[in-house]
Amino acid sequence: MAIKQVVYEPLTTDTARELSKNLQLFNQNDQLSAVEIGDGNLNLVFRIQNVINEKSYIIKQALPYAKVVGTSWPLTLDRSRIEGESLKRTYQLVPELTPKVYYSDSTLAVTVMDDLSHLIILRKGLIAGNQYPKLAKDIGIFLAHTLFFNSDFGLNQQDKKIQSSQFINPELCKITEDLVFTDPFFDHDTNNIDDTLKLFVTETIWADPALKLEVAKLKQAFLTKGETLVHGDLHTGSIFVSEEETIVIDPEFAYYGPFGFDVGAFIANLILNYLAQDVHLAVQPQKKAEFQRYLLDVITETWQVFEQEFTTLWQEHPQDAFMNVDGYLEQTLQTIFSDAIGFAGCKVIRRMIGLAGVEDVESITDVNLRNQVKKNALTLGKKLIVQRNELTSIQKLVKVVSDHA
Amino acid sequence: MAIKQVVYEPLTTDTARELSKNLQLFNQNDQLSAVEIGDGNLNLVFRIQNVINEKSYIIKQALPYAKVVGTSWPLTLDRSRIEGESLKRTYQLVPELTPKVYYSDSTLAVTVMDDLSHLIILRKGLIAGNQYPKLAKDIGIFLAHTLFFNSDFGLNQQDKKIQSSQFINPELCKITEDLVFTDPFFDHDTNNIDDTLKLFVTETIWADPALKLEVAKLKQAFLTKGETLVHGDLHTGSIFVSEEETIVIDPEFAYYGPFGFDVGAFIANLILNYLAQDVHLAVQPQKKAEFQRYLLDVITETWQVFEQEFTTLWQEHPQDAFMNVDGYLEQTLQTIFSDAIGFAGCKVIRRMIGLAGVEDVESITDVNLRNQVKKNALTLGKKLIVQRNELTSIQKLVKVVSDHA
Numbered sequence: 001m002a003i004k005q006v007v008y009e010p011l012t013t014d015t016a017r018e019l020s021k022n023l024q025l026f027n028q029n030d031q032l033s034a035v036e037i038g039d040g041n042l043n044l045v046f047r048i049q050n051v052i053n054e055k056s057y058i059i060k061q062a063l064p065y066a067k068v069v070g071t072s073w074p075l076t077l078d079r080s081r082i083e084g085e086s087l088k089r090t091y092q093l094v095p096e097l098t099p100k101v102y103y104s105d106s107t108l109a110v111t112v113m114d115d116l117s118h119l120i121i122l123r124k125g126l127i128a129g130n131q132y133p134k135l136a137k138d139i140g141i142f143l144a145h146t147l148f149f150n151s152d153f154g155l156n157q158q159d160k161k162i163q164s165s166q167f168i169n170p171e172l173c174k175i176t177e178d179l180v181f182t183d184p185f186f187d188h189d190t191n192n193i194d195d196t197l198k199l200f201v202t203e204t205i206w207a208d209p210a211l212k213l214e215v216a217k218l219k220q221a222f223l224t225k226g227e228t229l230v231h232g233d234l235h236t237g238s239i240f241v242s243e244e245e246t247i248v249i250d251p252e253f254a255y256y257g258p259f260g261f262d263v264g265a266f267i268a269n270l271i272l273n274y275l276a277q278d279v280h281l282a283v284q285p286q287k288k289a290e291f292q293r294y295l296l297d298v299i300t301e302t303w304q305v306f307e308q309e310f311t312t313l314w315q316e317h318p319q320d321a322f323m324n325v326d327g328y329l330e331q332t333l334q335t336i337f338s339d340a341i342g343f344a345g346c347k348v349i350r351r352m353i354g355l356a357g358v359e360d361v362e363s364i365t366d367v368n369l370r371n372q373v374k375k376n377a378l379t380l381g382k383k384l385i386v387q388r389n390e391l392t393s394i395q396k397l398v399k400v401v402s403d404h405a
Numbered sequence: 406m407a408i409k410q411v412v413y414e415p416l417t418t419d420t421a422r423e424l425s426k427n428l429q430l431f432n433q434n435d436q437l438s439a440v441e442i443g444d445g446n447l448n449l450v451f452r453i454q455n456v457i458n459e460k461s462y463i464i465k466q467a468l469p470y471a472k473v474v475g476t477s478w479p480l481t482l483d484r485s486r487i488e489g490e491s492l493k494r495t496y497q498l499v500p501e502l503t504p505k506v507y508y509s510d511s512t513l514a515v516t517v518m519d520d521l522s523h524l525i526i527l528r529k530g531l532i533a534g535n536q537y538p539k540l541a542k543d544i545g546i547f548l549a550h551t552l553f554f555n556s557d558f559g560l561n562q563q564d565k566k567i568q569s570s571q572f573i574n575p576e577l578c579k580i581t582e583d584l585v586f587t588d589p590f591f592d593h594d595t596n597n598i599d600d601t602l603k604l605f606v607t608e609t610i611w612a613d614p615a616l617k618l619e620v621a622k623l624k625q626a627f628l629t630k631g632e633t634l635v636h637g638d639l640h641t642g643s644i645f646v647s648e649e650e651t652i653v654i655d656p657e658f659a660y661y662g663p664f665g666f667d668v669g670a671f672i673a674n675l676i677l678n679y680l681a682q683d684v685h686l687a688v689q690p691q692k693k694a695e696f697q698r699y700l701l702d703v704i705t706e707t708w709q710v711f712e713q714e715f716t717t718l719w720q721e722h723p724q725d726a727f728m729n730v731d732g733y734l735e736q737t738l739q740t741i742f743s744d745a746i747g748f749a750g751c752k753v754i755r756r757m758i759g760l761a762g763v764e765d766v767e768s769i770t771d772v773n774l775r776n777q778v779k780k781n782a783l784t785l786g787k788k789l790i791v792q793r794n795e796l797t798s799i800q801k802l803v804k805v806v807s808d809h810a
Contacts, residue, residue: 161573169566321591322620325614327614
């Protein structure tokens with residue numbers, strides 16, 4: 001094994017290659033290529049490959065700062081430890097949906113894992129209009145197994161408390177608390193709003209006290225509902241896919257939070273792609289109808305698989321004496337669902353006016369068309385938040401999305 | 406300062422006296438008396454006193470086991486660290502209501518604090534029919550300040566997460582999860598039920614699925630709602646009182662839990678004393694009416710002071726951008742109140758059929774009279790749990806208690 005570094009320093013392609021040899025991922029005499037393929041905002045990502053047999057690994061290293069739209073702020077390296085711990089725990093539960101971790105070092109803030117270059121990031125696949133037949137089932141399974149087995153329903157309740165202490169994640173939670181649950185709902189300087197949209201945002205979002213009260217409750221749920229170990233950032237950019245495979249990456253935001261949070265994040269990003277396709281596929285009405293139908297089917301099937309699988313786990317692996325009480329499972333699923341819809345609404349809104357947009361929408365070059373999509377998204381997001389307790393079935397949710405002009 | 410012990414060993418009166426001198430609580434030549442005054446079930450409690458000027462301190466040491474009704478099981482010494490940390494944090498917030506900690510040592514599991522022998526344990530005072538004019542106001546203030554300033558409403562939200570990591574308390578939480586929220590609601594061998602009461606318990610509690618569903622939700626709240634640092638065991642045996650003073654002790658069960666938990670525990674124990682006075686004061690009907698009126702007034706005033714003080718702190722020390730949104734404070738107080746009533750119901754029930762009874766009721770020697778009080782308590786506890794969302798004001802709660810035959 002490698003000799004542990006005593007101080008942090010950023011890797012280079014040379015030191016990354018050397019680390020992979022020291023870890024005996026390759027033989028000493030193998031000829032290796034090393035390329036940095038990250039976007040450089042938060043992490044370095046090196047792909048190390050044997051040039052002969054093409055066997056390869058990823059070395060991911062956290063940077064001690066975050067760069068977003070030109071600004072930079074310090075960011076804890078502890079997120080690398082949290083990401084590594086979360087990946088390892090998730091691999092125990094759903095190995096086929098998780099990259100395998102071969103090595104991690106909290107001083108270097110390094111995680112060595114499977115190379116997934118043969119897959120595509122789901123967001124890019126959806127923007128290109130590709131369908132992934134296994135996606136909904138895989139994410140439904142992923143959500144059911146990770147959320148159930150890390151909760152008081154599926155994990156020894158004392159072990160759960162000890163596990164939760166390893167995922168105290170103040171700095172990354174703060175990013176979500178600010179950028180998802182707070183700044184977009186006020187005229188805050190981190191927002192990124194086109195001038196022509198500002199009046200609409202003011203009237204629709206900032207001037208609505210009923211909306212703000214509901215967002216306050218959802219934020220409080222994010223702050224205090226330590227129900228299970230959530231991924232914490234399960235958007236379509238955190239999922240690698242192909243026709244045959246689905247792999248969830250990047251759990252740096254993992255912490256003990258509400259069941260509904262990951263479910264809501266995934267649904268929100270499918271909804272955003274749905275709304276953006278109104279423009280992307282405008283000139284192919286038949287393809288548009290078909291693809292949007294597919295997206296709604298993914299939302300429906302994901303929830304149905306989650307619900308079915310969670311129910312099976314609940315019945316087969318109960319950790320709590322009350323789990324066979326009539327109505328408790330149904331009540332639990334209903335709360336997860338309404339929380340998820342509320343969180344989805346917040347995520348939709350923040351992507352339209354907050355610091356970080358989504359490529360699905362930002363790639364629309366015509367400003368008027370883009371703003372029309374954003375307005376649609378803002379009113380839909382608001383509807384999800386305010387009506388979340390009335391949307392008591394996946395069919396009702398999907399109808400609200402498809403009816404939304 | 407004392408040289409730290411490297412291994413745990415139980416203190417004796419001699420080593421406790423020596424420790425107090427090493428800590429320079431006394432002068433080397435002072436003549437000291439040392440007496441062990443604990444009940445020996447969970448902790449050793451030494452009172453060390455200067456025999457000349459009567460200056461004194463308490464040295465409390467956790468034992469590595471718990472003894473209850475003859476059985477014994479191992480119990481973490483870490484509870485001593487948690488108790489010490491909680492006392493110190495609480496002293497920052499409400500010094501006049503908290504013993505001062507002079508020294509703590511997590512290896513020895515020792516906490517050195519103020520001697521409160523001039524006060525009486527509230528439970529004993531109430532059983533004796535004494536009234537304490539400052540009690541309600543003091544506990545209302547205690548609850549408002551500790552619950553507010555340790556929550557996301559009153560403490561920096563990142564600091565709150567770090568603080569919560571110091572109060573992960575699996576073993577003592579398990580005692581509450583089992584003995585308050587689980588075993589009493591099933592025919593479990595930890596229960597302690599008079600044979601003549603068993604049929605009533607079976608029919609009223611164990612055979613009621615609607616009750617069990619509500620208890621399941623309250624238990625889930627205890628397991629997952631990490632809202633604030635609660636005392637965790639705020640019954641009338643954890644409060645020292647006199648006409649002039651109120652001091653809350655014994656926060657070994659402290660952890661991040663729901664706002665309503667301590668409020669409910671306090672109310673539950675006042676209710677139990679109320680019901681027991683039907684027997685204790687049966688031969689003095691006027692005194693009984695007067696004292697029961699006093700107990701209801703304490704419940705009312707405690708909540709009103711809490712509500713008023715929490716409101717002031719909310720307005721003057723907000724940590725969250727949403728706290729000035731219309732209706733948010735009212736909604737928060739309403740949730741705290743209904744949670745508190747539900748927790749109070751669970752606590753009332755568990756004291757009637759669970760492992761640990763309360764002296765208020767167990768001191769009734771006539772078994773028929775005692776069982777009548779227990780039946781009253783069980784049906785009232787059940788009512789509180791099931792009706793907690795309809796009891797939307799302190800007046801309604803007090804009416805349910807006083808109307809309860």
